[in-house]
Every structure is written in C-alpha cells, then in structure tokens.
Amino acid sequence: MTGLAPSFGGASEFLDPQYELLPFRFMRLDEGRYVATNLAGDYLCLSREQLAAFIEKRLPANDRLLNDLEARQFLRRGYDLAPLELLAAQYRTQQSQRRWFTSLHLFVGTLRCDHSCQYCQVSRAHDAAAGYDMTPETADRAVDLMLEGPSPQLKVEFQGGEPLLNFPIVERIVRRTKAQAEGRFVQFVVATNLALLDDGKLKFFSQHGIKVSTSLDGPRELHNRNRPRPGRDAYEATLRGIQRCREQLGHESVSALLTCTADSLRQPEAIVDEYVAQGFRSIFLRHISPYGFAARSQQRIGYETEQFLEFYRRGLARILWHNQQGYPLRETYASILLNRILTTAPPGYVDLLSPTGLGLNCLAYDYDGDVYASDEGRMLAQMGDDSFRLGNVHQTRWRDLFLESELLTIADETMTEGMPGCADCAFQPYCGSDPVFHHVTQGDRVGHRPSSAFCRRNMEIMRHLIRSLEDDACAARILRQWAL
C-alpha cells in the first residue's frame, strides 16, 4: 500500500450533499450560543448563524458541523433508516418504565413528629397527639392496593411525621409487602430524623435491607435553628443516628438531604463542607417547597428563585472543588439532570416527567387511608385543598384510582410536549410539568411558563450544567461521571 491517491479529497467526497432534517428543538443558551436537542435529548451547541444555515440547508456538504449533527441524529442522508431506528430505540428506552405503571409508594404511618421544623413540608401533629396514626387495617389495605399494581419493581418509602414514632406500622407494612410481593423487586426506605433510633429498629432495618434517608441541613447552628426539638440537640441526635446506621448497616445505607432556607442562602460552602466532614458522598441542594408549614412560614424562611440559583451555583462550585481535591461528592439534582442530558436511561424523578409522574409513577397513602397522586398532593390536602386526592384505600379499587379520578385528565393536559412554552423548549426532553407546584403557585396545574419559578429554576440549572460541560473541561470530567 502506498497510501491514498493524491486525488482523494476526504470522506466528505462520498457524502450525499443533500440531507433531510430530523426533528429537534433549540433555544438560546447564552449571548453567543444556541443549544439544540434531538428527539431523544442528545444536545449540541452552535451559533445562531450555524443553526439558521443548517435549517435553511446553506451549510456546505463538507462542513464538520454537519458530521456532528449527523452523528447525533439531527439529520439523515439518503433516506437512511438507521437514524430513525436509533432515535426510536432511545425514546422507547426512556419511556420503558412507564409501561409498568406506579413503582414509588409512600406510606405515612403517622403524622406525629418530635421535631417542629419551621419549613416542614407536611402538617405534622405533636408527638403525643392521638388520632394521627395509621391503623393496622388501613396499612394492610394500603399494601394490598399497592400490590394490585403491575410494577415488577417497587420502592416503598416511609414518610411522616416521624415514621419511628409508629414503628409497629413500619414493621407490619414491610412484612406484609415481602410476604405478598411474589418475586417482585422491592426496596424499602425510611425517611427519619433518627432521633428515636434504637437497637431494635436498627436490627429490623438490617434484617430487611431497609435504607435510611435523613435530613442534615448543614453545620450545627443552622441545623438546630431549622429543626428545633426539645433539648435543642437535633444536630447531635442526627449525627449519632447516622453513625449507628453506618456501623450496623454499612456506610452507604444512610443518605441525607437538606432543605434550603433563607438562613442557608448565605452559607452554601459551609453546608457542602459539613457533608464532606460527615463522610457523605452525595448532597441534594433542595429548594424549599410551597406546601404544608413551609407555605405558612413563607415570609419568614422563604426566598426568591434568583437567590436560590445563586446558592445552587455556589454550592455546586464548592462540590466540584472538593472533587478536584480528591473527595468524590455528587449533587443529586445535577446527577438526575445529567442522567437525562447525557444518557438514555429511563428517568425516575417524579417532578421531571412528561406525562406527569403524579399517580403514574408515585402514590402516597396517608395515615387515614386517603390516597394521593404524590406526597405534595397529600401536603396540599393538609392545607385544605384535596385536588390531588385519588380515593381511599377502604373504598377505592386500584383501577379506579386512575380511571375514576382526575388523574388522566391532569396527565393529558400537562404533557410538556404540547404545553405553551414547553413544546418548543430545547430542555423539554429533560424536564417535566409538576402540576401540583403550578396549581399551588399559579392556581392552574398547566401553569404559565414565562412566570413559573419551576421553569426559571430548572432552565437556569440546566443552562448552567450545559455551559459547564461545554466550557470547563475540569468540571465536565467530573459532571460526566455523575450521569453514570
């Protein structure tokens, strides 16, 4: 072989100069760039001129941009079926879990709680109050209802109140589920402040492979201010509980999340550092939700979306800095979004689904047997609005939760593929509609996207992540690992 003939002009000579556009969405990323996403969510950044030239077919056949666009299925040449097959396969993969229907089931064994957190997203009852516990009959019926669903994978999560205050119900639900699940894969998670943890409960967690999710709002002073309890030792009690869980159940058995209050806004670095000091590998920089007690305390502990975004950007920068120093720490919300941006893995985060994850991915069983389309829907009912109540475990059949309620109407009218402001959005493949949030904040479950805090927050976080992937090689290397 003596090499290629001098007349060989490159592979582009063999490319069909004609191409057909494949469906994609685009929008402005920043002053100089646009971001475009194909039908399966693969993205590409390009200038306005490149975008217009591509759509208007003014790009020369040997333009390298065309190769990039073809590789990401933004175009096809010569009626090739392969890009269509690939896009369809990716889209089908992303939607694959929807066929199995609801997989996340939240049980509220009690509304009682020993903490009195000012931002609490539920309407809790005093820890000695009567009439706020789930009865055994209600628990049994809730489990039976859950198991009428077809999902081969179930996640049973105990919320509250403080679940450990009615532990016999936790034990009952776990045992009944395991006895009747018939080969399904079931995960159990208890969301607890850990203050009431003891050896007996730990042993039960260990025997049944139960994971623990707790709250850690940051350094001692911030945590204790956000989460008051008698003795003012919530921070110490939580750390003791984390330690015991790790010793008995393994280091990764316990995760923590935080709620960002106005007090938190000033100290994202200190909060991240606290998570590192306590040996966590993930942190969820969560904004405050407009439900339950949080809504009533809004003036005192609330903040504007822009303030949260600044908090988020600073917090994320600190997390990346720790990674660069050799400590692996993920931000959970960024991981969820990066999974959407960089892979075709089926999404699971209820707020970011279209059709909505309400009911279709998640059901919440309240202590009194009422069934809600999500935990947020349950919180809303505690505020006197039962718009997202689907029925009651003692009166409603499984199919009627979906077919005799408003659920399918809600799912239909809030599909982002057809919603004003969402249908053209380049981030539509990564996002969702969150009807409960818009019902609460805008009085309309479809919502007005130009003024939606949900939209503003998610758009900015996604823009920030894509800019980081594109402009900061060091950050991109870390962020790409979070998507795996």
Added chain:
Amino acid sequence: MASESQSPTPPEEDGWIVVPFAKEVYSINAVLKAAYRFTHRAYVKVELNNGQIEAHLRPKTTEESGVTLTRELFNEALDQQLRETLARETQSVRDLILGHALSETNLLDAELTDVDSGADPLGIGRPALSFRDPNSSQHSAPTP
C-alpha cells in the same frame, strides 16, 4: 425581519408599543408564540392591521424598557419563524419515529413486522461483500 420602515412606534399615551411584522416574512403563529414568551414582562395583544401583523406590548413595570422588550421580541420572532421551517420539514418523520418507538409493530419497515428474527431477510448476519466479486449483489454471500 423587521425593516427600518417597520420600526416600532413610540409608546402611546396609555403606554402601548406597537411592533409591526411583515406578513410576507412572519406567520401569525410565529409572532403569537414569540409574544407569549413576554407575557410575564408585558401585557400583549397580537392583531392583523391592514394585512400587517402587529404585536402590541405594554410593559408591566416602569423598570421594563420598551426598547429592550421590542428588540428581544424581534429576535424571538426570528427563532419562532425558524422553528416553523423546521417543523414543516420534520413533523411527519417525528410522528413516524414516535409511532415506531411506541408501537409493537415495525412501522419503519413493514416487511419485517412478521418475520422470524432467525430468518434474517436482509442478510444482516451474512459475511460482508467481497470486493473480488464484481457480480455479487448487495445481500449475496461472497463467491467461494
């Protein structure tokens, strides 16, 4: 694109700014979609006036600059018009891909719907073409 002759009119006494769009360049749908994006910053109405599309904007706050709003609306209308071009060409293939993705049958190549996967009617599993055999057809095996 809005030309010099289509510059927005100065604010009227009641604060409305009129932004004209040539209907030969923009569809009313593109202008409507563009205008919708500003409904959190301005009161908006879109109408046809003597065959010309007009977007009427009235800023919701005194801090909101009418000039800035107008410039941003022009850019957004351009993007929306580009999206219409894109949608015109891709709508049918979008429907086909989504239909194929969510269907139990093969919508892209109907001949393959009922075929046994072991039958390999397109010869995918057969050895590659032999360049030594000028007579080999696309799906035929190389000559021994």
